[in-house]
Amino acid sequence: MVESTANHEDKLKRIRPPESGAPFNAVEDIIYRRRSVRYYLEKQVPDYLLRRILEAGRFAPSAGNAQPWKFIVVQDKKMIAEMEEQVLKVCGWVKRFADYLGPGNKHKEWRARMLMRLNPNNFHPFPFAAMKVMAEGNLSPWHGAPTVLILLADKRSPGNPSLDVGIAGQNMVLTAHSLGLGTCWVSFVTPLSMFPKWRKRLGIRYPYTLVSSIALGYPRGIPDGYVTRETHAIDWFSEDGTFKVVY
């Protein structure tokens, strides 16, 4: 509706790129300031804000415009607590099986190595350490967020459905931060799909797969802000046929 009233000149003005060295625009600023929030207020997110966020997910790009996502909103405190309990239980099993850091547990190191080799994504040293911290009761998966968005992907979709769901999720995350809310990507939801009980309760059945989840709520303090981060090598095949690496 806004689009139809704007004339062509206005549209051109909107898409004209800025000069070199210009300050960040609003979208860039939200992207650079976004920090994962791990400390939430009890206050529930009102429905209109949540609908606004979900709407941003709906307009994400996807392969073949197949829109292979399904979003589940969980605001039931009891249900979130039960989900956390289940995830913590799985973390406890992994810790018991392969935590080699405690005294007298050195013989378990080969098990940890085996897990890391067989499934380097789920047992990468970082999530491995996070599982240990969780199993020891020092960290809860959803950080006490009042709302949890669970993201499912439709397996039958073209290309890479999980990627499309990720793009939709990032749209929602950036929108949430622009509205003053806090979010955190939590993929520790995926163990839930191992349990028939949870598959049934969340409606995860063919063709849906559990991809990830987003914790959502009002942050405590002001967590958003710029940080320093490693630059990455970018290989650049230039127009004149030369090659360079920029950082």
Next chain:
Amino acid sequence: MPEYLRWKDRIKIESFQKLGDDFVMGKVAIDQDSCSGCGLCVPACMPRSIEMVNKKARMVTDLPLCMDCGDCVAICPENSIKVITFVELKRAFRFLDRGKPEPPRRF
């Protein structure tokens, strides 16, 4: 040109027993004078690497699993936290093609 992992590197998996050799974990410097002791950085830190001692924040000494996400830096109302060491994995999970750290840049 892109970096690769050789077989020699891929065979060995990092061990948490060998912090320093296999891992260089992240490290933040907390300015003890300007720290107001609000405690926001403690829950903000996912691997629980910051603790409060005598109303001042400091990094835990036993197993700091800091991965320099910068959440503590961003949440600190007094700007007393600074990331000084960036995480480095040295064996099979080594990060490739990384340059030196920078804040968001304008071009």
